[in-house]
Amino acid sequence: RDPKVIWYEPGQHWVMAVYDDTPAIGHSIAFYSSKNLKDWEHQSYLLGYYECPELYQLPVLDAEGNPTTQSKWVTAAADGAYAIGEFDGKTFKPDHKDKHRVFHGAYYAAQTFSQAPHGRRIQIAWARIDMPDMPFNQTFTFPHELTLRQTADGIRLFAEPVREIETLRKKQHKVSGKVLSEDVPVELNVAGGLLDIRATFELGNASKVGLAFGGEEVAYDVKAAKLDWAPLRAVDGKISIRVLVDRPMLEICGNDGRAYVTKKRANPGPAAIPVIKAFAAGGSAKLVQLEVDELESIWSH
Incomplete structure (x- = not known):
């Protein structure tokens, strides 16, 4: 459920990442491809992930936030833990064994906007916080911009409130x-x-x-x-x-x-x-x- 669909330009096809719990495979992200958004062909699994998958590519910045010539793919699921790696339109290959984490607390099922202006990757999550005495329950996080940066520990994901908060x-x-x-x-x-x-x-x-x-x-x-x-x-x-x-x-x-x-x-x-x-x-x-x-x-x- 909760599929993420993106256009994969190098292969000129659509990609769908969707949660799968086939007993013989286990909890995973299943990747599918399609030329027409109607007929889908299964390509691969990425084990150890749950619902609400995400998949996107980001340029890598250096430690000071300056551009480099490198780019990487990121995948994540509802709990916010993520992996950085390579994606060829069919298979995601993580660069590391254990998933990383930037998000903590009442933070779940985040999704990013596709085709945001200027190549920005903007994300909003579900803040699972009860709202006593209100006519609604729970809320969204403030939108934040995602970047990949080089650190002493390797390439890591960073998240900061969008600059539009200045308004x-x-x-x-x-x-x-x-x-x-x-x-x-x-x-x-x-x-x-x-x-x-x-x-x-x-x-x-x-x-x-x-x-x-x-x-x-x-x-x-x-x-x-x-x-x-x-x-x-x-x-x-x-x-x-x-x-x-x-x-x-x-x-x-x-x-x-x-x-x-x-x-x-x-x-x-x-x-x-x-x-x-x-x-x-x-x-x-x-x-x-x-x-x-x-x-x-x-x-x-």
């Missing part, structure tokens, strides 16, 4: 170059319940750094190398945290999209958040920069 910005607050210690956080006064928070920390000898606001905490555990519950390595002793604060949920982006966490707010609702607190625990750290944009509601924009 929702109302007022910006910022502070930079502050030392954080156990008893000396940095506070930034803001107003509004819809926020785009971006912070960069030099970890120093702290065991934890993070952000606190409106009864919420988003933190990076230095020893565990985890942002919230997402594995994330520091880069040159620094960590960046971006948080989209919506009324029912938080979307947390670490190190420019190397990790992406979606989770329910501890205190959901329309109440304004008066202050953002950057903190360090177990030692001292440096707040390189903290920027907070107050956002308009998309419904009133």
